[in-house]
Amino acid sequence: MALKIQGKVMVDAPRDQVWNLLFDADVLKHMANKIPGITVQRLVQVSDDKYEGAASIGVAMIKGKYDGTITVLEKRAPEWVRFRGDGKSGANWTGGEMVLTLTEQDGKTSMAYEGTGNVGGTLASVGQRLIDTVGKHFVQHGTKALAAELAARSRKQ
Amino acid sequence: MATQIIGSTVKRREDPRLITGAGKYTDNIVLPRMTFMAILRSPHAHARIKKIDASRAQKHPGVLAVYTGEDLKKGGVNPIPVGFVLPDMKTAQHHPLAIDEVHYVGDGMAAVVATDRYTAKDALDLIDVEYETLPVVVDGEKATHAGAPQLHPEAPDNVAYYWKVGAGDADKALTEADGVIKQRIINQRLIPTAMEPRVAIADYQPATGDLTLYTTTQNPHLIRLLMALVLGQPEHKLRVVSQDVGGGFGSKIYLYADEVIACFAAKQLARPVKWTEERTENYKATIHGRDHITDAEVGYKKDGTITALKVKTWANQGAYLSNFAPLIPTFFYGPMLQGVYQISNFFVEVWGTYTNTTPVDAYRGAGRPEAAYLIERAVDWVAFELKMDPAEVRRKNMIPPFTSAPYQTSMVYAYDSGNYPATLEKALKNAGYADLRKKQAELRKQGKYMGIGISTYVEITGAAPAQVAASIGAGVALVESALVRVHPTGKVVVYTGSHAHGQGHETTFAQIVADQLGLSVDDVEIVHGDTERTPWGAGTYGSRSQPVGGAAVYVATQRVIEKGKKFATHMLEAAEADVVFEGGKYFVKGTPSKAITFQEVALEAYTAKKVPADVESGLEAISFFNPSNFTFPNGAHIAVVMVDPDTGKVDLTRYICVDDVGKVINPMIVEGQIHGGIVQGLAQALWEGAVYDDDGQLLSGSMMDYALPIASNLPSFETSRTETPSPVNPLGAKGAGEAGTIGSTPAVANAVMDALKPFGVRHIDMPLTSEKVWRAMQKK
Structure with missing residues (x-):
């Protein structure tokens, strides 16, 4: 079942810095670990535009260990990137695409996101009442955490 | 002379153990060295398996084996067959574990056997599968469209079969009709949801080559036969045991892949293998029911006479053909569209189609609910268009009473016996129909919407006359057997090939024997559910146990009485022709005072004190009963609902029914069956639907996520009966297991549509949820 995701967060850092940090596997890992319900065991960059990892994800009572990949499909530095994420566990799968658009505003960066997600297996058959809410919860926490992480790292640089 | 135990309410003998937690369910069985199996099921509806790597799972501590589809194939396991074959049917290979491609969410791909359940489950996550997802189709009609995703190369356009039946000239009759109603009508997919999920335990003894399968089936003999074919295990080295079963409703008829894999693994490992289905598995891996999309055309005259019915139905059969799937939307559906009416022109076409969904097979009612729903809605459409009372349209078209000779319908079947007007008139009287209509009119003036729905159904049960069944495609003779064994003290054990999982055979079959032999019900034990102990039986489904299995018990008992007469003749020193058996005693005609008891005769059968050597000892008899026709129960159901115009919520306020299930052995058990049936049927009308x-x-x-009925949503049912005996079996019984389900769905749907009449609504599809009803009410 599909869900649509859309929103915007402000990152307290200049756009060029945000862009450079955005593709750092360590940033992504820290971000994901700040989302309640997600624990990332591993996240590594395996090529220029591909990341692989493993995470435990719990949607209410449906908990699972997922192996996943993130693939950067297209990008236009420093303002636009489209990527795809896929995860699978024995009884579930998730997948989706997202577009991030960065715009500079008074030395800060507005990060707009838009995408669709899809889930299957037990997640869909038992969790369909929760998917929308949980999906949005993950994305909201994730984007906020990403904004905070990017800002913090940007200050250190 | 019978002592009238038949027809009396005897409390179910099985209930004390079942309601005190002392039932023997398959999951309770614990065997030494037992192992546990879990199945990896596809999370994709349609995908190519690019890679399946079980090496990590195999190394996991506690894992004994991991099997894939290829392993089973190499081990000689055959695809699961279809037991009902139509001409030109395209049967897709159904491997117990998928090979190369998965075709629905829940399709098994690998099995893990481990030392405990949790390890087996954990190891499933260690199996690495790479899928290439393929396009998906879930709709039974869209599956046949050009460009639709294709499931099986052997079935072009996803058509498993095309089937048609007809009578007269439907097109001509439609042209000549005063009015024609065209309506698309959907009979939604349902999920049976037995309270007990399925369980299988396979136990193999390498020393003897014996394989025992304990499983939750409605028909152990059928499972043994199918398993022998699939597994290659010789039938005489295969025993199937099915103890207490917590609900079947048809979903436990079929040979399931999980049972095959458990047997295969048990043989490989030489250890017992247990598999217990989880609820989420049950929803995906156990068959679903119904799922028809139909375009109907009804022709009628101004006076309400229905002249023609033309039907196109797409029956969604799911990803594979389950064992009896092709029977249900064909012979159990098409000809039954005539209902209780004198209609002479029909044309019915059915496309059985493959889709990326769980397989669909017989679920309580099986084909007849789909037929009854359509024709009973159609009668109400005619009433709607002509502004006639739906009861009047029914009277106008109804087949007159026929109790001495069968009624040859327009298509295929001859109804065995029936008095349809009697059930309708009794139901209308019990409901106080005229007063209900007055009340409805008054309430409408107050802006309150009451609906009164009628359905007058007929269905087909008592399968089957073996030769007829064989001629239309059945793979096995649907006969039933009973062995009645009398012990020296006159106690009786009946070994029946039928299986009880809620039907109360332990009570009703004992009533038949006790009634005939003049014994107490407590003197009769009923043994069922074990192929090693009982003679062949095709199983319990389609409301066939009483008219076929019960009839076998009756005939075998009669044979025991006849055999007993040989002993009694010598004990009474009389001529055999003069000896009669009445009230549990043998005596010479006219001298009942000098009678000998059945128990005395039973003792003689094993002691041979008075009989000469040419009278064979022992007292038992077997019968394989093959009925001369199907049986056709009927009834009239009336539902009263209130629909809230603000929310669209439907409240069922009264439910009145009159069912004619033929001669009744135990009124309380029949009432229980009718109650349960009504609930399952009305739940389809109001709540249930697979999405x-x-x-x-x-x-x-x-x-x-699936809306099952709960008691607090329901009123008390006002049940009643008429009794028109069936001439096709000596009990006169017709079968009661599905009647309630078949009658109630259209009654409730008709009631809701009747409430919506002021809003100009002729039809909306089930389930009639608040949202749908409310939206329909906004249109005017």
Whole structure:
């Protein structure tokens, strides 16, 4: 079942810095670990535009260990990137695409996101009442955490 | 002379153990060295398996074996067969574990056997599968469209079979009709949801080559036969045991892949293998029911006479053909569209189609609910268009009473006996129909919407006359057997090939024997559910146990009485022709005072004190009963609902029914069957429905997501009966297991539509949820 995701967060850092940090596997890992319900065991960059990892994800009572990949499909530095994420566990799968658009505003960066997600297996058959809410919860926490992480790292640089 | 135990209410003898937690369910069985199996099921509705790597799972501590589809194939396991074959049917190979491609969410791909359940489950996550997802189709009609995703190369356009039946000239009759109603009508997919999920335990003894399968089946003999074919295990080295079963409703008829894999693994490992289905598995891996899309055309005259019915139905059969799937939307559906009416022109076409969904097979009613729903809605459409009372349209078209000779219908079947007007008139009287209509009119003036719905159904049960069944495609003779064995003290054990899982055979079959032999019900034990102990039986489904299995018990008992007469003749020193058996005693005609008891005769059968050597000892008899026709129960159901115009919520306020299930052995058990049936049927009208998204994901995959009926939503039912005996079996019984389900769905749907009449609504599809009803009310 599909869900649509859309929103915007402000990152307290200049756009060029945000862009450079955005593709750092360590940033992504820290971000994901700040989302309640997600624990990332591993996240590594395996090529220029591909990341692989493993995470435990719990949607209410449906908990699972997922192996996943993130693939950067297209990008236009420093303002636009489209990527795809896929995860699978024995009884579930998730997948989706997202577009991030960065715009500079008074030395800060507005990060707009838009995408669709899809889930299957037990997640869909038992969790369909929760998917929308949980999906949005993950994305909201994730984007906020990403904004905070990017800002913090940007200050250190 | 019978002592009238038949027809009396005897409390179910099985209940004390079942309601005190002392039932023997398959999951309770513990065997030494038992291992546990879990199945990896596809999370994709349609995908190519690019890679399946079980090496990590195999190394996991506690894992004994991991099997894939290829392993089973190499081990000689055959695909699961279809037991009902139509001409030109395209049967897709159904491997117990998928090979190369998966075709629905829940399709098994690998099995893990481990030392405990949790290890087996954990190891499933260690199996690495790479899928290439393929396009998906879930809709039974869209599957046949050009460009639709294709499931099986052997079935072009996803058509498993095309089947048609007809009578007269439907097109001509439609042209000549005063009016024609065209309506698309959907009979939604249902999920049976037996309270007990399926369980299989396979136990193999390498020393003897014996394989025992304990499983939750409605028909152990059928499972043994099918398993022998699939597994290659010789039938005489295969025993199937099915103890207490917590609900079947048809879903436990079929040979399931899980049972095959458990047997295969038990043989490989030489250890017992147990598999217990989880609820979320049950929703995906156990068959579903119904799922018809139909375009109907009804022709009628101004006076309400129905002249023609033309029907196109797409029957969604799911990803594979389950064992009896092709029977249900064909012979159990098409000819039954005539209902209780004198209609002479029909044309019925059915496309059985493959889709990326759980396989569909017989579920309580099986084909007849789909037929009854359509024709009973159609009668109400005619009433709607002509502004006639629906009861009047029914009277106008109804087949007159026929109790001495069968009624040859327009298509295929001859109804055995029936008095349809009697059930309708009794139901109308019990409901106080005229007063209800007055009350409805008054309430409408106050802006309150009451609906009164009638359905007058007929269905087909008592399968089957073996030769007829064979001629239309059945793979096995649907006869039933009973062995009645009398012990020296006159106590009786009946070994029946039928299986009880809620029907109360332990009570009703004992009533038949006790009634005939003049014994107490407590003197008769009923043994069922074990192929090693009982003679062949095709099983319990389609409301066939009483008219076929019960009839076998009756005939075998009669044979025991006749055999007993040989002993009694010598004991009474009389001529055999003069000896009669009445009230449990043998005596010479005219001298009942000098009678000998059945128990005395039983003792003689094993002591041979008075009989000469040419009278064979022992007292037992077997019967394989093959009925001369199907049986056709009927009834009239009336539902009263209130529909809230603000929310669209439907409240069922009264439910009145009159069912004619032929001669009744135990009124309390019949009433229980009718009650349960009504609930399952009205739940389809109001609440239940399986939901797939376009990706083939089952969104209604748990009890939280699938709306089952609960007691607090329901009024008390006002049940009643008429009794028209069937001439096709000596009991006169017709079968009662599905009647309630078949009658109630259209009654409730008709009631809701009747409430919506002021809003100009002729038809909306089930389930009639608040949202749908409310939206329909906004249109005017």
